[in-house]
Amino acid sequence: MRLDKYLADMDFGSRKEVKQLIKNKRVTVNEKVIASDKFQVNEHKDQVTLDGEEIVYQKYFYYMLNKPAEVITATIDDFEATVLDLFSDQDFRSDLFPVGRLDKDTEGLLIITNDGALSHRLLSPKRHVEKEYLVRVQGIMTTVDIENIAKGLKIDKGEICLPAKLIIDQIDEQKNESIVRLVLHEGKFHQVKRMVYALGKEVIYLKRIRMGALALDEHLELGDYRQLTEEEVKLLEGK
Structure with a gap:
């Protein structure tokens, strides 16, 4: 690998900018x-430093973010805070992006990466990767709702x-509320809210808690993120 590509991949600037760093010795x-x-480096064996600080090469980055409400799923926005605004200066990279999207008022699991191939596999309609949501509903969910969702609901x-699969966890008849989990295999626009509305009820609170075999880390506070482990990346890849 060329030295300028090595540095550019590690987000130390554009190819033009890193060429200048190299030129300045x-x-x-x-x-x-x-x-x-143009100097060739082995990204797995050679030790590369910039201003005396070692740069360990890593091609792909994978983060789990517990998205809070009122933050939009985007890389940049002129008016509102985005999920990438939650990243520290040390962790931020210009090539990071969210895998899929969560509505502005939806919380929970969001994968942030620079691996376009993995993102495509997770979002491909042909793969039907499961997504599980925790939902607080205004209204009482019933076995009839379970059956209708299992057959394929018309919205x-x-x-x-x-x-899809509906699991009823709690019913509060006094408050006229239900706590349920909904497992989907697709990602239509506002799908959970539209499905619940089609059943004559309303979503009060929505949180994604799982994507494929990867569950949201229960110790991760809202707005916090962490790198995925190798095992967790393999779970996303279906290995």
Whole structure:
């Protein structure tokens, strides 16, 4: 790999900017100053430093974020806070992006990465990756609702949802509320809210708690994030 690509991949600037860093003799490889941006490095064996600080090469980054409400699922916005605004300066990279989206008022599990291939696999309609949501509903969910959702619910605009799974966890008849979990295999626009509305009820609170085999870390506070472990990345990849 060329030295300028190595540095650019590690987000130390554009190819043009890192070429200047190298030209200014600020970069060493195996303790030798390198002034050529075309210099070939082995990203797995060679020791590369910038201004004396070692740079460990990592091609892909994977984060689990517990998204809070009032933050939009986007990389940049001129008016509202985005999920990437939650990242520290140390962890932020210009190539990070969220896998899929959660509505502004929805909380929970969101994967942030720079691995486009993994994102495509997770979002591909052909793969039907499960997504599980914790939902507080205004209204009493019933066994009839379970059956209707399992058959494939017809929502507004005549759309038919794929068969899904509804699990009723709690019923509070005094408050006229239900706590349920909904497992989907697709991602239509506002799907959970539209499905619940089609059943004559309303979503009060919505949180994604699982994507594929990866569950939200219960110790991760709202607005916090952490890197995924190798085992967790394998879970997302279905390995």
